[in-house]
Amino acid sequence: MAQDLAVEAKGLRRVYERRGGSPAVALDGVDLQVRRGEVRGLLGPNGAGKTTLCKILSTVLLPSGGTASINGHDVVRETAEVRRTIGIAFGGERGLYTRLTARQNLMYWSALYRQRTRQARARVEYLLDRIGLAEKADERVETFSRGMKQRLHLARALIGNPEVLLLDEPTIGMDPVAARDFRALVAELQGEGRTVLVTTHDMAEAEAVCDRVTLIDGGRLLGTEEPRTIGGWLSAHERVTATAVPSRVVAELRALPGVAQVLSEGDRTIVETSAEGTGGQVLRHLIDAGVTEVSTGRPTLEDVYLHVIGDRGLKLR
Numbered sequence: 001m002a003q004d005l006a007v008e009a010k011g012l013r014r015v016y017e018r019r020g021g022s023p024a025v026a027l028d029g030v031d032l033q034v035r036r037g038e039v040r041g042l043l044g045p046n047g048a049g050k051t052t053l054c055k056i057l058s059t060v061l062l063p064s065g066g067t068a069s070i071n072g073h074d075v076v077r078e079t080a081e082v083r084r085t086i087g088i089a090f091g092g093e094r095g096l097y098t099r100l101t102a103r104q105n106l107m108y109w110s111a112l113y114r115q116r117t118r119q120a121r122a123r124v125e126y127l128l129d130r131i132g133l134a135e136k137a138d139e140r141v142e143t144f145s146r147g148m149k150q151r152l153h154l155a156r157a158l159i160g161n162p163e164v165l166l167l168d169e170p171t172i173g174m175d176p177v178a179a180r181d182f183r184a185l186v187a188e189l190q191g192e193g194r195t196v197l198v199t200t201h202d203m204a205e206a207e208a209v210c211d212r213v214t215l216i217d218g219g220r221l222l223g224t225e226e227p228r229t230i231g232g233w234l235s236a237h238e239r240v241t242a243t244a245v246p247s248r249v250v251a252e253l254r255a256l257p258g259v260a261q262v263l264s265e266g267d268r269t270i271v272e273t274s275a276e277g278t279g280g281q282v283l284r285h286l287i288d289a290g291v292t293e294v295s296t297g298r299p300t301l302e303d304v305y306l307h308v309i310g311d312r313g314l315k316l317r
């Protein structure tokens with residue numbers, strides 16, 4: 001039912017005109033439904049259209065076609081209602097006053113929300129504490145690490161006590177501890193009944209924080225998955241990198257079932273797998289063959305997409 005939906009997009013399209021070039025189709029007919037109280041991931045590589053979608057949902061960019069609404073309010077016709085309902089955190093430096101302190105930034109934004117000074121002070125102190133910046137509250141933002149700036153963005157997103165949070169790549173630049181704290185914070189926000197739409201290109205993050213994950217690429221949605229499916233991809237599509245592998249062994253690795261491809265880069269050999277457990281077999285094979293410099297790594301989204309898109313019969317761009 002529509003009233004259960006926090007976010008709804010129908011046939012959403014956005015084309016950027018480019019001077020002297022062909023137009024860029026950033027969103028190409030997106031249909032999306034996010035239930036109230038859900039944490040939904042939007043997972044896609046660079047240029048997939050994630051930021052464009054967030055900008056349209058947050059009323060800062062007009063769609064070229066289609067419709068979108070937040071808690072039933074149209075993002076083009078009812079911008080005031082939408083803005084009252086949402087909190088947005090777009091990463092990087094955008095929107096931060098770097099010569100001001102963290103506390104001054106938050107007080108300034110509270111004023112934009114027309115909060116009374118006393119009420120704003122209390123909320124700002126609460127938020128500084130909640131996102132772990134209380135000790136740095138009086139330091140200028142220009143001295144902050146990328147991760148600290150990301151946390152300040154999050155605090156800003158929460159000033160208006162929003163029902164729906166739109167977070168665009170919120171953990172970029174965070175160290176692993178801060179990223180873990182962020183995940184705990186998302187769970188708390190959900191516990192308070194908020195809806196969260198979070199974009200990422202990190203599969204492990206999508207798996208860890210989301211109820212469901214929608215895949216996006218080339219401005220089109222490829223489908224919505226359960227986090228355990230994403231977890232399965234992570235363990236199936238492992239990458240093993242080894243140095244000085246004899247060519248006989250490279251040929252043997254190519255023949256192993258579950259090995260997707262074997263690449264050579266200088267004296268490094270990179271083995272990509274596509275079945276759970278194959279990474280371990282590749283490791284054992286290398287070690288038995290006397291290869292000592294071996295490491296394993298998580299696949300990138302691009303590695304997995306080749307398989308996902310291929311498996312669904314979609315054309316690779």
Ligand SMILES: Nc1ncnc2c1ncn2[C@@H]1O[C@H](COP(=O)(O)OP(=O)(O)OP(=O)(O)O)[C@@H](O)[C@H]1O
Pocket residue numbers: 016017018024025026044045046047048049050051052053
């Ligand atoms: N202002 C703009 N003018 C022209 N093209 C643009 C503009 N903004 C985005 N695009 C293009 O639209 C497409 C989608 O971009 P978008 O920033 O929404 O993707 P994204 O998934 O958020 O990627 P990233 O993670 O790199 O920000 C890209 O091909 C991009 O080059």
